[in-house]
Amino acid sequence: MKRKIMSIMMMVAMLFSMNITAFAVDRIGAPIAHAMRSSSYLDSYSVGIEARGNGTIAVTMTVDGKGKMEKIGVIEVEIEQKVNGNWRYYDSQYGAEHPEFYDYNTWDYVGTTYFQGTPGVSYRVTLTVYARNSKGSDTGYITSYTVVCR
Structure with missing residues (x-):
């Protein structure tokens, strides 16, 4: 019996230490990928992608810090x-070139960026997210689901 209880406790501990990605739906009905992970700096982050028509694709990004962060946001949006x-590199947008990818002295970051695609082609994005406070920093990665450009 003790062995069974220890096994269950170990499984629960392993489950809480894993990076978990879930899918949900945002306000406009587009699915979003949401990651929750254990970190001293990053609480959770998510990415949504939506084909808007005329080749325009919108990427919604959220990053939640654990407490107030000096700098929080997105280092890179890699588009495939x-x-x-097969998935192939298409383009990247970098926080160094897009100052709107960061917020300062706050608990979270919420933003949207856009790119032009080719109608009929499938796209996905991977975010590199970032949070920093006076004690240190952390990065995380999350990949969106697939959207077909229209």
């Missing part, structure tokens, strides 16, 4: 497109 069934 599906070519012959």
Whole structure:
């Protein structure tokens, strides 16, 4: 019996230490990927992607810090497109070139960026998120689901 209880406790401890990604739906009905992880700096982060028409794709980004952060946001939005069934690099947007990818002295960051795609082609994005306070910093990664450009 003790062995069974110890096994269950170990499984629960392992479960809480894992990076968990879940999918939900945002206010406009587009699914979003949401990651929750244990860190001294990052509480959770999410990414949504939506085809808006005329080749425009919107990427919604949220980053939640554990407490007030000196700097919080997105270091990079890496865009991939599906070519012959394989994901290939398409483009990147960097926080160094987009100051709107960061907020300062706050608990969270919420932003949207856009890119132009080719109608009929599938796209996905991977965010590199960032949070820093006076004690240190951390980065995290999350990949969106796939959207077909229209």
